[in-house]
Amino acid sequence: MTGNRARTLLAAGTVALVVLTGCGDGNDSPSTVATPLASLPPAEVVDRALSDIERFWTATYPSISDGKAFQPLQGGYHPYTQGSPPPACGGEEGVYQPNAFYCPVGDFIAWDAEQLIPQLQSNFGQLLVALVMAHEYGHAVQHRLGVTDQPTVVLEQQADCFAGAWLADAMAGHSGSFNGITPAQIDAALAGMLQLRDQPGTSATNEGAHGNAFDRIRALQDGVQNGATKCAGYSAENLPITEVPFTQERDAATGGNLPYDEAVATIIKDVEAYWAKAYPELTGQPWKQLSVQPFDAASPPACPNPDAIAGGAAFYCPDGDFIAYDDQKLQALYEQLGDNAVGLLLGDLYARAVQHRRGQSTQGSAGQLAVDCLNGSWTYDLLHRPKKSDVTTLSPGDLDEAVAALLALGRATGESGASGFERIAAYRDGVLNGLSACK
Ligand SMILES: [Zn+2]
Known part of the structure; x- marks a missing residue:
């Protein structure tokens, strides 16, 4: 990889933990959607998501890597809290942030188990929690493919696309944990992605830019509809990026x-x-x-x-x-x-x-x-x-x-x-x- 970016964060800047209150009839609150995993604590949802995403990549990775086998994460999975911050990532000390990230140097995924994940689950449902993990896992896949020498916004959308490829696999009934996914659950997760977007006016060339919600949802849907092979081909030349900075x-x-x-x-x-x-x-x-x-x-x-x-x-x-x-x-x-x-x-x-x-x-x-x-x-x-x-x-x-x-x-x-x-x-x-x- 290039640059000194030691970790790949879920979202640039502070994550706004705000519930999108629809202006419909009040029946669209994602927290009221009944789901098979609804009663599970967030930590259990995360565990099941990570093991299912690992299953997915073990099966899928060879098809995008000329037959190479998938190597599971060497640095493991690290939930953290304010009292127990994440491990150091390369030379960078682990500091508590309401975020989730993949650390390429340590080949591990870490996430805020105290605020971010429980709040995402309670506001938008457990499918969003799984998609966050699938996004971070997507960065691990990029690292294995050796495609990290690209603008941040491309890498972020590719990670969203990889998350979509996992979602399609789960929707097809291949996941032991995330089955019977409903359109209402997916819409709730999309509403959550709106909260994880870059702040309006972020230039797509900014270090740390993830893309606006329109672009990120496009990338996720691309993965759902076209699969991991399509995601693996992402580059600055073929991605329609609509994020524009303020010019006036x-x-x-x-x-x-x-x-x-x-x-x-x-x-x-x-x-x-x-x-x-x-x-x-x-x-x-x-x-x-x-x-x-x-x-x-x-x-x-x-x-x-x-x-x-x-x-x-x-x-x-x-x-x-x-x-x-x-x-x-x-x-x-x-x-x-x-x-x-x-x-x-x-x-x-x-x-x-x-x-x-x-x-x-x-x-x-x-x-x-x-x-x-x-x-x-x-x-x-x-x-x-x-x-x-x-x-x-x-x-x-x-x-x-x-x-x-x-x-x-x-x-x-x-x-x-x-x-x-x-x-x-x-x-x-x-x-x-x-x-x-x-x-
Ligand atoms: Zn990311």
């Missing part, structure tokens, strides 16, 4: 959030202009300007068959061909998750209008995923504009706000039947590949 003073001061009223007006103007351009491309027909109305919860506009989201707080009305949203609820979403959560919601309604106007369904899982892809295609457009002062662009953190909003509005138990995992994947397809991905 105003962004840095506000965290990239416009004031609410300005955000709503800017978003509506922008998504309207996008579809005026994109709808003819998609259908060969001209786009008619869409009417958008805020309403008070006590007096929503009349609509016989609303195509509603967010529990009816926002809808497209096919009969009147207009969009309406509960202004107070939208503002609450803005305050909770940020301005691009508003963008995600309004963009969803525009995508519904697109589908209705061109005679396509928005219902059920397939309809929702089509809407999410179209919504993502608008974000693709935002990401590929020339950076000029009069052009609306995304701020650091905006993609994570969209992912958080998707999880808050569309957990596995939600209205459409599509899981948050599937919805994020469909949205990302539009974000990374544009309108052509949604045809």
